[in-house]
Amino acid sequence: xxxxxxxxxxxxxxxxxxxxVMPYYVNNINSNSIGVYQASHEIKIYKExxxxxxxxxxxxxxxxxxxxxxxxxxxxxxxxxxxxxxAFFLVTDENENWVQVIFNRNNSQTGWIKKDDExxxxxxxxxxxxxxxxxxxxxxxxxxxESKTIYSSSDNNGQVLGRIKLPEVIKLTTTKGNWIxxxxxxxEKIQKIGWIQWRNTNGEIHLFPAIK
Numbered sequence: 001x002x003x004x005x006x007x008x009x010x011x012x013x014x015x016x017x018x019x020x021v022m023p024y025y026v027n028n029i030n031s032n033s034i035g036v037y038q039a040s041h042e043i044k045i046y047k048e049x050x051x052x053x054x055x056x057x058x059x060x061x062x063x064x065x066x067x068x069x070x071x072x073x074x075x076x077x078x079x080x081x082x083x084x085x086x087a088f089f090l091v092t093d094e095n096e097n098w099v100q101v102i103f104n105r106n107n108s109q110t111g112w113i114k115k116d117d118e119x120x121x122x123x124x125x126x127x128x129x130x131x132x133x134x135x136x137x138x139x140x141x142x143x144x145x146e147s148k149t150i151y152s153s154s155d156n157n158g159q160v161l162g163r164i165k166l167p168e169v170i171k172l173t174t175t176k177g178n179w180i181x182x183x184x185x186x187x188e189k190i191q192k193i194g195w196i197q198w199r200n201t202n203g204e205i206h207l208f209p210a211i212k
Contacts, residue, residue: 021073021080023208026140029078030102031203032092035123036078037099037113039087045111049098056111057103061087075105081211089113094121124205125175128198131209132172132180137198139167143206150194154179161194170207180207 023029045057059068063082066073073080079088089101098112099121115121122130128137139148148165151158154176164170166187173181178199184192198207 019074020082021077022211023078024141026142026204026206028105028140029205029208030090030092030105030108031205033090033102033124033203034093035091035121036088036127037091037094037101037115038120038122039077039089040116040120043113045101045103045113047111049095049100049112049114051114053112071104076103078102078105079211084211086211091121124199125177128172128175128180128209131211132175135210135212137170137172137180137182137207138210139164139170139207140205147197147200147206150182150184150192150196152194154181154195156197158195162192164192164196170210172209 039061041060041062043057043059043061044055047054047056057068057070059066059071059076061067061073061082063085066082068076073087076089077087078090079086081087089099089103090105091099091101092110093100098114100110100112102108103111148163150161150163152161153159164184164186168185170182170184173183175198176195178197178201179195180198181195182193186192196207199205
């Protein structure tokens with residue numbers, strides 16, 4: 001019986017370690033974040049943007065394993081899709097050689113990662129254009145109702161064209177500031193086209209690229 005319980009623990013531990021991570025609620029994405037950084041397979045997070053400063057966390061991972069006794073993938077990354085070999089940190093600051101990332105999302109704890117490729121940092125608009133246009137976007141579960149209003153232009157003063165109720169697919173065409181131009185098939189099975197606000201003026205994000 002004891003061996004059986006240990007085996008179950010190992011199985012569920014492996015499953016949890018390799019489970020997909022995506023944001024589902026508005027507070028899963030820190031409103032002070034400026035974008036994302038694609039994680040390499042060997043991660044070292046420092047207290048300051050200096051390799052001589054204290055090392056806060058060291059993690060390795062690949063498509064099958066996540067190796068850290070100190071933190072879970074769900075608390076480390078905003079996106080973790082091991083089968084796609086893809087992981088993203090939330091970024092709160094960056095310079096030529098370093099990015100400041102949130103590595104303990106429960107406590108909004110931050111540290112610095114030295115860039116191994118400057119193209120791995122994507123501000124939010126670039127991230128939405130790259131991944132939102134490829135996969136479409138989805139609403140976070142507690143997104144406010146006002147974010148579901150479709151306008152004729154990227155402005156709250158634009159003509160209201162309709163509302164999004166129960167969307168099947170939200171396709172993104174382009175990003176402009178805090179707005180995205182979308183086409184959506186809703187519960188009425190009619191295509192709606194117009195602008196919606198993906199982020200409010202306080203930095204709160206209401207939609208996310210549906211990477212899959």
